[in-house]
Amino acid sequence: MQHWVLASSNSGKLLELSRATADWGVEWESSGALGLAAPEEIHGTFLENALLKARVASQASGRPALADDSGLLVDALCGAPGVWSADFFERRESIAEHFGLALPTLDPEAVQGVARLDRDAANRAWLLSMLSDVDIDGRGAEFVCVLVGVRSHNDPLPMVSMGRWRGSIAMRERGDAGFGYDRLFVDPASGMHAAEMSLTEKHDRGHRGQALRGLSQWFCP
Numbered sequence: 001m002q003h004w005v006l007a008s009s010n011s012g013k014l015l016e017l018s019r020a021t022a023d024w025g026v027e028w029e030s031s032g033a034l035g036l037a038a039p040e041e042i043h044g045t046f047l048e049n050a051l052l053k054a055r056v057a058s059q060a061s062g063r064p065a066l067a068d069d070s071g072l073l074v075d076a077l078c079g080a081p082g083v084w085s086a087d088f089f090e091r092r093e094s095i096a097e098h099f100g101l102a103l104p105t106l107d108p109e110a111v112q113g114v115a116r117l118d119r120d121a122a123n124r125a126w127l128l129s130m131l132s133d134v135d136i137d138g139r140g141a142e143f144v145c146v147l148v149g150v151r152s153h154n155d156p157l158p159m160v161s162m163g164r165w166r167g168s169i170a171m172r173e174r175g176d177a178g179f180g181y182d183r184l185f186v187d188p189a190s191g192m193h194a195a196e197m198s199l200t201e202k203h204d205r206g207h208r209g210q211a212l213r214g215l216s217q218w219f220c221p
Contacts, residue, residue, distance in 0.1 A: 001025055001026070001027050002024075002025060002026045002027070002064070002219075003026075003027050003029070003063055004026050004027070004028055004029075004063060004064050004065060004066055004149075005028075005029055005030070005031055005034065005036075005057045005058065005061045005063050005064070005065040005066070006028050006029070006030045006031065006057075006065075006066055006067075006068075007031050007036075007038070007053040007054055007056070007057035007065050007066065007067035007068075008030055008031060008032065008038075008053075008067070008068060009030055009031065009032025009033075009038065010030075010032075010179065011030070012178065012179035012180075013068060013179075013208075014028060014030045015199070016199060016202070016203065016208060017066075017068075017208075017212070019199050019200075019203070020199075020203050020208075020209060020212050021212065021216075021219070024216070024219045025219070026219060028066075031057045031060075031061070031065075034060075034061060036056075036057060036060045036061060037060075038053065038056075039052055039053060039056045041053070041069070041083070043083070044083060045083065046069040046070065046071065046083055046144060046145075046146035046162075047069070047146050047148070047160065049067075049069040049083060050067045050068060050069035050146045050147065050148040051067070051148045051150075051158060052067075053065075053067035053069065053148075054066060054067035054148045054149065054150045054158065055150055055153045055154075055155075056153075058150050058151075058152055058153040058155075059153035064149065064150060064151045064152065065149070065150055065153075066147060066148070066149045066215075067147070067148050067149075068145060068146070068147050068208065068211075069083065069145075069146050069148075070085070070143065070144060070145035070146065070207065070208065071083055071084070071085030071086070071143070071144060072085045072127075072141060072142075072143055072144075072180075072181050072185070073141060073142050073143075073144060074127070074130075074131070074139075074140075074141040074169060075138070075139075075140040075141060076131060076134045076138050076139065076140075077099060077101055077130060077131070078099045078100065078101065079099065080095055080096075080098075080099040080101060080130075081095055081123075081127075082099075085123070085180070085181070086119070086123070086180070087119075087123075088123040088126055088127065089114060089115070089119070089122040089123050089125070089126040090119070090122075092126060101130070103130075104129045104130055104132060106129060114126060114129075120179060120180055120181075123180070123181065124173060124181060124183060124184055127169065127181065127184065128171075128172075128184070131169060136168070136171065139168045139169040139170075140166070140167075140168055141166075141167060141168055141169050141185065142164050142165060142166045142167065142207075143164070143165040143167070143181075143185065143194075143206065143207040144162070144163070144164050144165075144207055145162065145163045145164075145206075145207040145208045145210070145211040146160070146161075146162045146211065147159075147160070147161045147162075147208075147211045147212065147214075147215050148160050149215060149218065159215055159218045161211045161212070161213075161214030161215040162210075162211055162214070163206070163207035163208060163209065163210025163211035163212075163213075163214070164207055164210070165185075165187070165205065165206050165207040165210070166188065167185050167186050167187050167188055167194075168185075168186045168188065169181075169184050169185065169186070170184050170185075170186050170193060172184075173193075173195075174193040174195065174196060175192075175193045175194070175195025175196035175197075176195060177195045177196065177197065177198075177199075178194050178195040178197070178202065181194075182194035182195035183195040187205055189205065190205070194206070
C-alpha cells in the first residue's frame with residue numbers, strides 16, 4: 001500500500017479521490033488532516049498552482065503528494081472565475097478587473113447577505129448575480145481540473161493530467177451533493193446538475209474523473 005498526501009483540506013475532494021482510486025493500492029490522507037499549511041496560490045494557471053501545492057505538501061510531509069487545481073470557466077464572464085473559483089466572492093473586485101468585467105449593481109444589504117453565507121454558497125450567489133442579465137443560451141461553462149503528482153518535493157518529472165467538463169450554468173440551484181459550484185452546473189448529456197449525481201456518475205462524466213483516468217497509468221499496471 002502506497003501512502004500519499006492529497007494537497008487539500010477539501011473533504012469533498014478527498015472523498016471523490018478515495019472512491020475513484022479504490023483499486024490503485026493507494027491510501028490518501030489530506031494535508032488538512034495532517035495539519036500542513038497550504039501555500040498561497042500565486043500563479044495564474046491551474047498547472048503552476050497544482051505543481052506548487054504538490055511540492056509543498058510533499059516537502060512538509062516527507063511523502064509523495066498529489067495536488068488538484070481546478071475551477072469553473074464561464075463563457076459569458078470571459079473565463080472567470082478560473083483559477084480563483086474558490087474565492088470568487090471574496091476576490092470579486094480584483095477578479096472583475098483581471099477579466100475586464102463590470103460588477104453587478106447590488107445594494108449594500110444584498111452584498112452583506114451574500115457575505116453571511118458560507119464560502120461555497122457565497123460564490124454561487126455571486127455567480128448568479130454576475131449572470132443575472134444572461135439568458136440560458138449564453139450560460140455555457142466548463143469545469144477544468146489539473147492533477148499533478150510528485151514522488152518527492154524535488155521530483156524532476158511530475159505526473160500531470162487534465163480533465164475538462166463542458167456544461168452550462170443554471171438559473172437556480174438544484175441538488176444537495178458535491179461541493180463548490182455543483183448545484184449550479186448542468187451536465188448536457190443527462191440534464192442533471194452535478195449536485196444531483198452520484199459519485200460514480202460524476203466520476204464518469206466529470207473533469208476530476210477524466211484527470212484521474214489520465215493519471216492512472218502511473219499507478220495501475
